Each structure stands twice: as structure tokens, then as C-alpha cells.
Amino acid sequence: MWDLEESDLPAALSLSYYFLSTQLKQCFAYCSVFPKDHKFKKQRLIQLWIAEGFIRRNTTRMKEKAGDQYFDDLLHRSFFQHYYGSKYTFVMHDLVHDLAQAVSGELYGRFECGMKSSCNFKETRYSSMNCVNSINRDKNHDQKRLSTLINLGGYFMSHRNCLIDSFGRLRYLRVLDLYKSNIKMLPDDIGDFKCLHYINLSFARDIERLPVLLCDLFNLQSLILRYSGIHELPRGMKYLRNLQHLDVYGCIYLLSMPQGIGRLSNLKTLSEFTVSKEDDGRGIRELKELRQLEGALSICSLQNVIHPLDAREADLMSNPKVDGLTVRWDYSISGNKEVEVLESLQPHTDQLRSLRIFEYSGLTFPRWLMIDLPSYNKLVSLTLFNCCECQVLTPIGKLPQLESLRLVNMMK
The missing domain is CATH 1.10.10.10 (Winged helix-like DNA-binding domain superfamily/Winged helix DNA-binding domain)
Structure with a gap:
């Protein structure tokens, strides 16, 4: 003062x-x-x-x-x-x-390319940067006590391929935020950083896979991969028992969830769940174990559901804190199967505020969207996209709080 x-x-x-x-x-x-x-x-x-x-x-x-x-x-x-x-x-x-x-002192600092840092490396615990050189710029500097490393939102410009060999000196790192970086791969020694609680690789378009040893991070709570280039998640993800936030929204190359994802019983955020064709621990039944989910949930590739009873086992009614639900088929399949699947995916009525249905080809909507729809009295947004076979519209007039309604390609 x-x-x-x-x-x-x-x-x-x-x-x-x-x-x-x-x-x-x-x-x-x-x-x-x-x-x-x-x-x-x-x-x-x-x-x-x-x-x-x-x-x-x-x-x-x-x-x-x-x-x-x-x-x-x-x-x-x-x-x-x-x-x-x-x-x-x-x-x-x-x-x-x-x-x-003025009040942060030497505990906080920023490292910027082309600029001399005024930070005391021995004292700094929380740091942001705007280039990869900030990690490996001077081997003589003592950065081993660094707790936080945050990319400032600009792309790493130091190396064309942006490969980081090691975070070896940063043993006490708790937060690794590489938002909007062009990093291609995390170093293999990432599994040695047992203090890591938070990893953010959102908008990192060039990264396709994560090291297998990442699954050794038993303290990891948040893995944010939003709009990244990730193609697949490590098989050992099921061992991250303390993981609470897994954000894979917008990961268009990610075609399935890791095997045994239902064992992540502490998950609260799961932005997208892509249903696998194989019934090997990546199917829709895995959702039945995720009882802590809240916020928005998107269930994609529903054409891969083997049997409608599998969708019933997902038991979305047991997730009262899910306030936004998106269900999506990648393509339409005529028949009663889709009606039964959508019937089985009935969400809880307490908090649902947004509902979106894509590529549904049933001739009619299930009971909970027809008879029971007025019980969803907090619903403010409804989207029906390319439900082109439906002949009867849901009773929208019975939704007292509805503010946004989108009907796209409702051809019949």
C-alpha cells in the first residue's frame, strides 16, 4: 500500500x-x-x-x-x-x-518476443507469453517454480512446426494454457507433471493427438480442446478419475470418444459425446455413469446407436443439471428406430433451457415432445433442423418462456 x-x-x-x-x-x-x-x-x-x-x-x-x-x-x-x-x-x-x-509484485510476469523481460525468473510463479521462445529462451534462467504458463492468444511464431521438446524445468506447473497456439504436439514428458490441474489447447488447429502419458496426470481437472485439430483421444483417458471438464466442442475430426469414458464419474462438463459404431465402451450407454453432468450436452452420430434400448440406458432423466441438449444424426435413416431413440433420450424437465434436434427423420415426434412438452416450462430456445419427414409439429404454443424458434427444412 x-x-x-x-x-x-x-x-x-x-x-x-x-x-x-x-x-x-x-x-x-x-x-x-x-x-x-x-x-x-x-x-x-x-x-x-x-x-x-x-x-x-x-x-x-x-x-x-x-x-x-x-x-x-x-x-x-x-x-x-x-x-x-x-x-x-x-x-x-x-x-x-x-x-x-502494481499490487502483483514479482510473482506475476509476462514474457514477450523481442522484448526484455523485467521479471525475476526465480520469483515468478504465474506467467503469460506470446511465443515459444518464452519456454526455452535461456537455459540458465531458473523457471522451475513456475506454476502457470498462459499463451496470450497470439500464435507461436518462433518455430515453423512449433515443437516443444520438453517442459522439464517446470515441475510445479499447475496451469498450461496454449490457447490459439500452433503447437503440433505436447512433449512426451507431459506425464511427469503431476501438479497439472488445467490444460487448454482450444483453437490449436495443428495438434492432432495427445501423448499417451497425459493419462498419468491423476490431478488433471480440466482438459479444454475446443475447436482444436484433435483426431483422437488417448485410450487411457478413463484413468483420469479427477477430470471434471472435458470440452471437445467443435473438434470436427474427433469421430469417437475414448474407450470407457463412463468411468470418468466426476465429469461435469462434456460438451460433445460422439456415439461410436462399436459397442466397446464408447457407445451411448456410457452416459449412464456420468451423473454429474451439467450445462450443455451435445450427442452426435446417433445413427450409430445399435438398439433403442441402449439409448434408454443413457438415462438422461438422471442429469437434472443439463440445461442445453443437442441431438444429432449425421444423416437421416427412415423408419421407427429414430423415433424410439429420440423417445429414449428424454431430458430432465427442471433446468432445460435449450433444445436442438438435427437430421431427425421420424414421421412424428415422441411423447415427451408432444404430450409432455408443457412440463419444459423453462425452455427458451428450440431448433428443429432438417427434420424433413415430420408431418406434425410439436405444440410450441404451450411453451410460455420460448424466446427463440428456428424451423429449418421442415418440408412437410
Whole structure:
């Protein structure tokens, strides 16, 4: 606080920081690893706070609830602000960012290509970077205590193939965030980093596979692969018993889930589940073990369901926290099988706010979309896409909260 008094920062801003709780001060100072004008999402920042151990609660649910409260408190105090009115994107004002840098000390730092860093490598625990050289730039620097390594959102430009040989000096790494990097492969020694809680490879278009040894990371809680180039997931994924968030949304080359995914009983986020043709632990029945799922769930390649009873075993009614459901056939197959499959995938009524159905070719919709539809009284968005064989529309007028309705290629 003495340093703040001697700075050029407005006194009112310094006082606002002074009256924050210890937990909020820590979460706020952490934001200094991002550069000015950096745009961030609420949920991603909360996941980072949890992975760093800043939020101490008995359960993951309690941690996320506390993190949500921390974020809202900082937002209401104007430490964060909406980015040009966006509901889900946030930024920090330049003066607030200066304050975060002033209070963060040597624990936080940023490494940028072509610029001399003012950071003390021996003291820095939380770091962001904008090129791969930041990892391997100087073997003499002591970076072994580094806890966080975050890509700033620009592509690694140092190596054409962007191959990182090793993270060998970073034994205490808890957060590895390579968002929008052009990395092609994680190093084979990734399995040695037992402290890793969070890996983000979203929008890493060039990476196709993950090392098998990644499945040795028994503390891993979040694996974010959103819109990456991943073609397949390691077979040993079922051993990541503490994994809570597996985000594979937009991974268009990923054709099946890892074998035995149902054993990941702590999963809360599973953005997409692609049904396999083989009944070898990758079929739709694996969903019956995932009782902690919440948020949005997309079930794809439903034409691969062998028998409608398999879909019934998925038992989506036992997932009351799923608030968005997408069901998708890759192509239409005429017959009663699709009607039975969709009937078996009835979601819970409590929280469902969004429902999307793609490439469904049944002549009519199942009972829960006809007779029972009024019980989904929180539904605000409904999409029926290319359900071209349906002859009777669901009773949409009985949805009192409906705000968005999309009917595409309803030809009959």
C-alpha cells in the first residue's frame, strides 16, 4: 500500500483495492498476467482461479459457486467491465490493469518476443507469453517454480512446426494454457507433471493427438480442446478419475470418444459425446455413469446407436443439471428406430433451457415432445433442423418462456 500511495494511480482506485477481501485481492492480482485490452471469458477465468488453488472449498461445486461470486464482486466494483456491451466477454480498464500490475509484485510476469523481460525468473510463479521462445529462451534462467504458463492468444511464431521438446524445468506447473497456439504436439514428458490441474489447447488447429502419458496426470481437472485439430483421444483417458471438464466442442475430426469414458464419474462438463459404431465402451450407454453432468450436452452420430434400448440406458432423466441438449444424426435413416431413440433420450424437465434436434427423420415426434412438452416450462430456445419427414409439429404454443424458434427444412 505504501507503493500505491507513491504511484500515479487515483487514490480512490487504491482504496477500492485496499478494502477487498484477501481472496479477492489474490484473484484480482492474478489478472496482471494478461496484457492491457485482453478480452477474457468469465468461466475460463474462474477455472484458472480454481486450478491455481485460489478458491478453497470442500467440493468442486462449492468452488465454482464461490468463483462465480468472486467474479461478480469484482465486476460490480468495476475492476472488470463488459467488452462493448457484450454479455460474455470482459476487459479491464487500463488504470485498473495498472493497479493489478502494481499490487502483483514479482510473482506475476509476462514474457514477450523481442522484448526484455523485467521479471525475476526465480520469483515468478504465474506467467503469460506470446511465443515459444518464452519456454526455452535461456537455459540458465531458473523457471522451475513456475506454476502457470498462459499463451496470450497470439500464435507461436518462433518455430515453423512449433515443437516443444520438453517442459522439464517446470515441475510445479499447475496451469498450461496454449490457447490459439500452433503447437503440433505436447512433449512426451507431459506425464511427469503431476501438479497439472488445467490444460487448454482450444483453437490449436495443428495438434492432432495427445501423448499417451497425459493419462498419468491423476490431478488433471480440466482438459479444454475446443475447436482444436484433435483426431483422437488417448485410450487411457478413463484413468483420469479427477477430470471434471472435458470440452471437445467443435473438434470436427474427433469421430469417437475414448474407450470407457463412463468411468470418468466426476465429469461435469462434456460438451460433445460422439456415439461410436462399436459397442466397446464408447457407445451411448456410457452416459449412464456420468451423473454429474451439467450445462450443455451435445450427442452426435446417433445413427450409430445399435438398439433403442441402449439409448434408454443413457438415462438422461438422471442429469437434472443439463440445461442445453443437442441431438444429432449425421444423416437421416427412415423408419421407427429414430423415433424410439429420440423417445429414449428424454431430458430432465427442471433446468432445460435449450433444445436442438438435427437430421431427425421420424414421421412424428415422441411423447415427451408432444404430450409432455408443457412440463419444459423453462425452455427458451428450440431448433428443429432438417427434420424433413415430420408431418406434425410439436405444440410450441404451450411453451410460455420460448424466446427463440428456428424451423429449418421442415418440408412437410
